[in-house]
Amino acid sequence: MVEFQVHGNTIILNRILSLLISKGARIAEPGEFTKRAFLNGKIDLVQAESVANLIHSTTNFATKKSLENLSGGFSKKIFEWKKIITKFLAEVEANLDFYDKDDLPIFDLPENKKILEEVLEEIEKTISTYKIGKILEQGAKVVLAGLPNSGKSSLFNFFVGKEKAIVTNIPGTTRDTIESKIDLFGLPIILVDTAGINENSSDPIENFGIAKSKEEISFSDVVLWVLDQENFLDSMKIFETLKLSIKNFIFVINKIDNEDFSFKKDVEKFFEEKKFSKNSISLISVKFQKNIEDLKRKIYEKLIGEDKISEESIIVSTERQKEKLFEIFSSLNLAKKEKNLELIAENLKIALDEISELLGEKFKPDILDSVFHNFCIGK
Numbered sequence: 001m002v003e004f005q006v007h008g009n010t011i012i013l014n015r016i017l018s019l020l021i022s023k024g025a026r027i028a029e030p031g032e033f034t035k036r037a038f039l040n041g042k043i044d045l046v047q048a049e050s051v052a053n054l055i056h057s058t059t060n061f062a063t064k065k066s067l068e069n070l071s072g073g074f075s076k077k078i079f080e081w082k083k084i085i086t087k088f089l090a091e092v093e094a095n096l097d098f099y100d101k102d103d104l105p106i107f108d109l110p111e112n113k114k115i116l117e118e119v120l121e122e123i124e125k126t127i128s129t130y131k132i133g134k135i136l137e138q139g140a141k142v143v144l145a146g147l148p149n150s151g152k153s154s155l156f157n158f159f160v161g162k163e164k165a166i167v168t169n170i171p172g173t174t175r176d177t178i179e180s181k182i183d184l185f186g187l188p189i190i191l192v193d194t195a196g197i198n199e200n201s202s203d204p205i206e207n208f209g210i211a212k213s214k215e216e217i218s219f220s221d222v223v224l225w226v227l228d229q230e231n232f233l234d235s236m237k238i239f240e241t242l243k244l245s246i247k248n249f250i251f252v253i254n255k256i257d258n259e260d261f262s263f264k265k266d267v268e269k270f271f272e273e274k275k276f277s278k279n280s281i282s283l284i285s286v287k288f289q290k291n292i293e294d295l296k297r298k299i300y301e302k303l304i305g306e307d308k309i310s311e312e313s314i315i316v317s318t319e320r321q322k323e324k325l326f327e328i329f330s331s332l333n334l335a336k337k338e339k340n341l342e343l344i345a346e347n348l349k350i351a352l353d354e355i356s357e358l359l360g361e362k363f364k365p366d367i368l369d370s371v372f373h374n375f376c377i378g379k
């Protein structure tokens, strides 16, 4: 191995690279070093995938989870499952080899199935963590929408922590969409501020903005529909006429600093009659930073549900891992339901094969290509 310590100027770097290439060196492929570590048995495929997640992670929590997977936390769990299934299979096969088909099994089949049931539960729980794993990997889009002047940009600036969007008391201030990345309890969020939706605008620029707002809503994971006391009924009317098809809305009633108690009661009654859950309504004041924590918690719950993800939870971080776990779950479930020992053995064997594929002990070359193609060069 040769290491060059040179000045970081890109022109100098490029000239050194060109020279080395002209002498027969080549640029590493994306993920080539991780791929080599995998092919040489230093890490398994689940660990290799976490290198890509680590590179792309944008919050402390995402980094922590990728590092845990890289150091083998998830793989250890998979090996535990593998051990249990292998032991079960060995007992079933010994029975098949040494005893007559009509004999009763000489091992405790119900006890083995009970242990299998526990593994199934763990796998199911693990699969459900992909909801959060996917967000850690790709981020979630949260869109601020609603009528003009309701305080979308004020809320956007508050979350972002700087005056990125223009705020005025003139309706129609925001004309375009503005994005910023924020960290919501460890989840990487792409927060989008949009132009206020106004059904009767004659201004072509504003109308372009409104069309973009609607498009953003259709691509979002959660929409914060921002309203205030003055536009409350109009805003709800427009909301209903839009017939938006996504489910994840939170009605954010802003400017409660101005509102008397009776208005709050009216709002609650209104949503009760519409049968909206309390988790979909948050009354806040951006100006006085009132109740923002409540809103943040509700966004978090909309994104990952009420499943408790503890600090220690293993997180499934790629689509491939999720798919493989699902296949393992299905085969083990068949084994659990089956009474015939030969068929139990068959399904356990399939599950073990799938575990080998999950860990990369067995793989097809195209799987490796798809795992390593989103790495950057030098990793």
Ligand SMILES: Nc1nc2c(ncn2[C@@H]2O[C@H](COP(=O)(O)OP(=O)(O)OP(=O)(O)O)[C@@H](O)[C@H]2O)c(=O)[nH]1
Pocket: 147, 148, 149, 150, 151, 152, 153, 154, 155, 166, 167, 168, 169, 170, 171, 172, 173, 174, 175, 194, 195, 196, 197, 254, 255, 256, 257, 258, 284, 285, 286, 287, 288
């Ligand atoms: N009293 C009070 N005023 C607020 C609050 N939040 C925002 N405002 C004011 O409401 C006005 C509109 O705020 P913006 O954030 O520009 O509203 P917007 O929804 O982005 O408006 P458009 O860009 O026009 O769609 C500004 O004068 C803000 O200062 C609040 O919590 N209380």
Ligand SMILES: [Mg+2]
Pocket: 152, 153, 154, 165, 166, 173, 174, 194, 195, 196
């Ligand atoms: Mg605005």
